[in-house]
Amino acid sequence: MCAAPTPETPPLAGGETGPDALRPLLDTVLDALRAGAHVRGGPIPAGGPDAVAAQVRAALGDPFPAHGTGSDDALRTLVRTLAAGAADPADPLCAAHLHTPPLALAAAADLAASALNPSMDSWDQAPAASALEELVTKALATAVYPTAPRPDALVTTGGTESNQLALLLARERHGPGHPVQTVVGANAHHSFRRAAWLLGLPEPVAVPTPNGTLDPVALDEALTDLHGPLLVAATAGTTDTGRIDPLPEIADLCDAHHAELHVDAAYGGAALFSGTHRPLLAGLDRAHSVTLDLHKLGWQPVAAGLLAVRDGRDLDALSHTADYLNAADDTEAGLPDLLGRSLRTTRRPDVLKIAVTLRALGRDGMGALVDRVCDLAHQLADFVEKSPGLQLYERPALTTVLFRPTAADDTTVAAIRRTLLTEGRAVLGRAHADGRLWLKATLLNPHTTPGDLQDILDLVEGSTDR
Numbered sequence: 001m002c003a004a005p006t007p008e009t010p011p012l013a014g015g016e017t018g019p020d021a022l023r024p025l026l027d028t029v030l031d032a033l034r035a036g037a038h039v040r041g042g043p044i045p046a047g048g049p050d051a052v053a054a055q056v057r058a059a060l061g062d063p064f065p066a067h068g069t070g071s072d073d074a075l076r077t078l079v080r081t082l083a084a085g086a087a088d089p090a091d092p093l094c095a096a097h098l099h100t101p102p103l104a105l106a107a108a109a110d111l112a113a114s115a116l117n118p119s120m121d122s123w124d125q126a127p128a129a130s131a132l133e134e135l136v137t138k139a140l141a142t143a144v145y146p147t148a149p150r151p152d153a154l155v156t157t158g159g160t161e162s163n164q165l166a167l168l169l170a171r172e173r174h175g176p177g178h179p180v181q182t183v184v185g186a187n188a189h190h191s192f193r194r195a196a197w198l199l200g201l202p203e204p205v206a207v208p209t210p211n212g213t214l215d216p217v218a219l220d221e222a223l224t225d226l227h228g229p230l231l232v233a234a235t236a237g238t239t240d241t242g243r244i245d246p247l248p249e250i251a252d253l254c255d256a257h258h259a260e261l262h263v264d265a266a267y268g269g270a271a272l273f274s275g276t277h278r279p280l281l282a283g284l285d286r287a288h289s290v291t292l293d294l295h296k297l298g299w300q301p302v303a304a305g306l307l308a309v310r311d312g313r314d315l316d317a318l319s320h321t322a323d324y325l326n327a328a329d330d331t332e333a334g335l336p337d338l339l340g341r342s343l344r345t346t347r348r349p350d351v352l353k354i355a356v357t358l359r360a361l362g363r364d365g366m367g368a369l370v371d372r373v374c375d376l377a378h379q380l381a382d383f384v385e386k387s388p389g390l391q392l393y394e395r396p397a398l399t400t401v402l403f404r405p406t407a408a409d410d411t412t413v414a415a416i417r418r419t420l421l422t423e424g425r426a427v428l429g430r431a432h433a434d435g436r437l438w439l440k441a442t443l444l445n446p447h448t449t450p451g452d453l454q455d456i457l458d459l460v461e462g463s464t465d466r
Helices: 018-040 048-060 071-084 104-116 127-144 159-174 191-199 216-225 247-257 268-273 312-318 328-332 351-386 410-422 450-464
Strands: 152-156 181-185 205-207 230-235 260-264 289-293 305-309 390-392 400-405 429-433 436-442
Touching: 018 071, 018 104, 048 071, 104 351, 127 152, 127 268, 127 289, 127 305, 127 351, 152 159, 152 312, 159 191, 159 230, 159 260, 159 289, 159 305, 159 312, 181 191, 181 216, 205 216, 216 230, 216 247, 230 247, 247 260, 268 289, 268 351, 305 312, 351 390, 351 400, 351 450, 390 450, 400 410, 400 450, 410 429, 410 436, 410 450
Parallel strands: 181 205, 181 230, 230 260, 260 289
Antiparallel strands: 152 305, 289 305, 390 400, 400 436, 429 436
16 A cells, blocks of 8 residues: 655745745735735725634635645735735724834844744854844843943833833842832723732732823822832823823932832833934933833834833843753853843744844934824824814824714714724724723824825714714
8 A cells, every 4th residue: 555645845934945935935925915905905804803704714714624725825815814804004094003014124024033033042042133132122221221331121022021020120129028019100001910910919009190191299199108119100101192101200209209110111112212202201211110112103013022121230130040041051151141031931033123123214214203103193183173073182292192073972982983993994992081982093104194194084074974
């Protein structure tokens, strides 16, 4: 009886032959991305969750078939389906979340990272990538802390991991028996509560944010009443309105009460690139640690987070030894120890796309992008103010604009958003402020035009009239 023929071993992405194997596959992927976007025809597929799920089921078929269809078919079918069913942040009418359209050059760099596949948990798996990460993270940490003698930063998966790391480092600075009490604004990111829970720390104390930012008077009262090690977590770019807490006043209060300060600048931290908007972050360098997230206002593919610290010695608390990754004699012989650079073991070289972007655009190029989207937010606010049928919540602090139809109640506002989603016409967010529900436009696409902004408002007003 003859044995079944052995399938041809698929080619690899790396090595000298890898680029030749990738080239035709990339053509297939790019064609499928274009075809899927054409089928979608807008910022999000029409029909809602059930329709999209049905299309995915039909395209996928058996998720784990006995016999494969081949590379070309698998890529063409599934990439086209994913693109057709995507919420595409490159569409100017997709403006709900801190969901950035990545720069093409950053996505291309990410492809290189995937092909080379360094694992950032030991030097012998990532020789050049580990050196690149050290240089870039120290440069970004210095941008946050320009006068600190030894700033440093770690690459993370985003704001949630960075905030968790900040709480972990604060816990370790004070040691067992001295639980750190975190104090946050009422509008702080949910990750602080989750991090406190994961780390066995007390539930964070929430301070009122009556004007959309952490109230210094209420913070002063809270810090006066609390005892033990204290960590205040301020925000530079809230997820609801984009507001920035009064960092200098908060830093003064932390000094007066012997509290430590962490700033969640996942959204607003990229204002450091802009000469125009950098003053919004005055006081940032007084924090013990700062969360940055360049897959928000930095135009990077997910993930591209960082945690910057004023004193790199704080990161010593993350030191860990596994003999097969960072044996003591290897470290003593000069091999860099990467295991203490993250809570994760295996991790991608996400620093490559950041490094490519910074080299290509420079500080001024990145700053110009920040300025562009901030200007777009002000243009949208102008349009809302001039429209008698719409109401503006406030002038934007960064790139977030809250607005609503003047005569609509909260139920109608929510229904307008869902209608535009289901019809595939626009993707807007929602936020509660001033006791009411608002539509939220988060403008991160530097290619958006004033005409696109007017289209958003026309769609909202058209839905109101139905």
